[in-house]
Amino acid sequence: MQRRQFLKLGALGVAGSLAADFRLHADGLPLQGEPVPRPDGKAHRFSFGRRQFLLDGKPFQIMSGEMHPIRIPPEYWRQRIRMAKAMGLNTVSLYLMWNAYESEPGVFDMTSGARDFVRFIRLCAEEGMWVYLRPGPFVAAEWDFGGLPPYLLRDPSIVVRTKDDARYMAAVRRYFDHVAPRIAPLMVANGGPILMLQIENEYASYGRDLGYLEALRQLWLERGIEGPFSISDGLSQIQSTHTYLPGAALGLDGDTDFDAAQAIAGDHPVWMGEGYPGWLSDWGDADFQKDTFEPTLKQLLATGRSFNLYVVHGGTNFGLTSSGGSRMDGSDFSSVTTSYDYAAPINEHGAPTPAYHRFRGLIAQHLHRSLPEVPATPPIAGFDTAVAEPVASLWDLLPSPRKVREPRSNEELFGQNQGMVLYRKRVRGRELQLAGVHDYATVFADGHYVDYVSRIDKPSLHTSGRFALDDGNERTLDVLIDSFGHIGFAQQRGDRKGLVGSAQLDGHALLDWDVYSLPVDDALLQRARNAPAPSAPDRPGLFFRAEVVRDVEADAYVDMSAWCKGYLWVNGHLLGRYWNLGPQQRLYCPAPWWRKGVNEILVLDFHRTHGAPIAGATSLHA
Structure with a gap:
């Protein structure tokens, strides 16, 4: 998702363009109430018809919700997928964040913990959900460096997102070499759930070299990924840069002028590649962002337009994964909060919001059939307030x-x-x-x-x-x-x-x-744990420690409203950044990271020199 480039439209300008498009699609839509085809382990054919998607030769409306397995504890993947299915969706969209899988040049990890995206995609298939895959190399997504590996920045002269920098393209090839063999068996033509693969992301907001997108598509083809392919961007950006990739489905991000987009894509499908039921939050915002997507969703359903909700479930920017933002010249810098709740229909710890139930009702009405029961929400419980006291000084480390x-x-x-x-x-x-x-x-x-x-x-x-x-x-x-x-x-x-x-x-x-x-890493944490008492206890830059006792296996939010600015660990897991600037004061910690009994909380605060309370809570909002 590319912030500030696209309007959060709600119902603005939707009815006219969608209604006009209804004449093109009404005769080709599946009968309402007809069973939706689901992944079954057999080869299927997903293709493009005249201005519509086809599954096994029949018109198919993609009703997708995006979530990112890297932002979700793996123990909760199935529950989140089932939540999307119970809302009436038939597809899960996901980004692959390149830098989550390649930490150093040639050092890959695609199997541990939340990095095992193959397992996530197979879970989608097991739950009867199709997949729309967006593997980058650039994804934006309010993720550090838009998913590109920051090791690229060690070379001061490198230029990213261009076919003309051999160093960048060599890194891209190395990434594709590792990810493509994992994707290929999961494509729909090979019996997997992946319907379509996106080429790059929102490139028109960055450059105007169509040859770069064509080069990326060719790299996938050379590695056995034959598509179909899509791009996703803002309409005005594509109109300005002329970077529509011929033969690709055209996804509009936040825009609803499908008639104008169809003039660019010809008879290839145009759909809502990203529709925003909520919005992100930055440090320093007055409150968490909110938006309404209900009027837009009504029109999309009424006209059979395919769509992808960005996001149906946001999850959490654990550790150091959230991104910064700025204007083109680097001014007006901002930083995304640790929470990626996004006001999404499924909230940060997996519970349905009021919007979830409204959307579910609209989709059920559209499908003329009952939907699966809404899965149970993982338990969540607070804990007794504890005071964290200084235990180490950064200056001694x-x-x-x-x-x-x-x-x-x-x-x-x-x-x-x-x-x-x-x-x-x-x-x-x-x-x-x-x-x-x-x-x-x-x-x-x-x-x-x-x-x-x-x-x-x-x-x-x-x-x-x-x-x-x-x-x-x-x-x-x-x-x-x-x-x-x-x-x-x-x-x-x-x-x-x-x-x-x-x-x-x-x-x-x-x-x-x-x-x-x-660096804020495990080595620093271990040095802090083993350090003597602070030699300068009145100098800011202290580590604080508290113990909390829990007798339940449940999620919790850690309330840091008494603190200033820094980092928070629970039992060695870096939850992320906190800052009294707000709007976020509580950091989500999933149940698998807690223990029954005594739990260690460590804090590195850049301003406090005396202990302060840490409280348990059951929601992001106070």
Whole structure:
């Protein structure tokens, strides 16, 4: 999904264009109430007829809901799929996030935990659901770097999403070489549930080289994936860039002018590739985003138009997986919250929302048949409030530094994708000016906290990058920089982390730094667990620990509203980022990550120096 490029239309402008298209589709629709074909392990033929999809030669209306297995604990995959089916959908759409499967060049993991997308797709087939697969290489999806592996950013001259950069295309080929053999047996022609495969994602919002899309399609064909293929984008972007891929189904993202899109696609199918029942939330939003899709859904159903709800279930941006966002020039930076609830019909912990029941009623009425019973929601329970107390200091855990002449990005210096970096130097001066902080810095002089600067520009935040050091005496300057996810929206071409600009003191460039790499990973967590008591307990940058006792196997939300900004772990699982900026104050932790009995909660907070309460809750919203 490409934010800010497409309107959240609701019912605006829908009735006219859909009604006009009804004349083209009404005679070819399956009879209402007729059983919907389901995957059965046998080979089927999914193809394109005149302006419609065909399954085994008969018109087929795709009624899809998107969810991403990488955002869902595998223990809950079947329940979420069954929820989509019980809402009346016949297809599950999913992205494959390339960087979730290839952590370093040539280092792949496509089988552990939530990475086992083959198992997820087979579960869809077992539950009688077709699959619409969107494997990238770029996906957007509010996911770190839009799914591209951040190791690409270690080369400062690389250009992504182009056929003309041999380094990028070599990485794409390597990814396709690993994923294609897993996809091929799952295609509908081979007895699997995958109906159609998307080529790239929302490319028209980024570039205008149709040859790039054609090159990607050719790579799939060479690896035995024969389609059918689709693209998905905003109508105005495609009209401007002329990047419709001939022969592909044309999915409109948030747009409903199907007549105009049909003029581009000729007689190939045009459908709603992404329809938005909700919307994402950024840190600093006044509240969680909401929207209404009901009027649009009514019209889509009434006219037999195929559609994909983005998303039917959002899940969670666990760990460091959420993306940043910005304008084309990199300004107006934002960051997506840890929760990807999205106001979706199936909420973050798998429960039906009021919209779910409304949509289910509309679809049942459209199909003229009863739907499966709504599955039970996984249990959820809070826990007694506990106070987390300081147990370790980040300043006692520093590795050996690297000496650098000028600041450079974490990716270039250390091959570090996200997390923290510390710049240290002896200085003498009065006013510090930092430029290019990606994305949040706290500044210290001789160990004393001075202030912070945020790349996210909100009225309540400090964004100038100017710091007064008062008397001008010689001191040790520490600049601790934390990162949000890499920009993952289609219009941005690269987003490196750390100090990517300059540092000046009284107008003079600061050079010759000691730089410390501090990735937020399991190694850091283990060092914090084994560290002695903080040597400087009044210096922000502390780890806190609490124990909570649970006697039930249930999900829970961890309420962090008493805290400032940082990272949260439960029993070694990094839930993600929290920030009192809001709107999110509670982080979802699924039942499989809890234990019966004593559970460890660890917190790294960038501002607090004293313990604070951590509470259990049963919903995202207070």
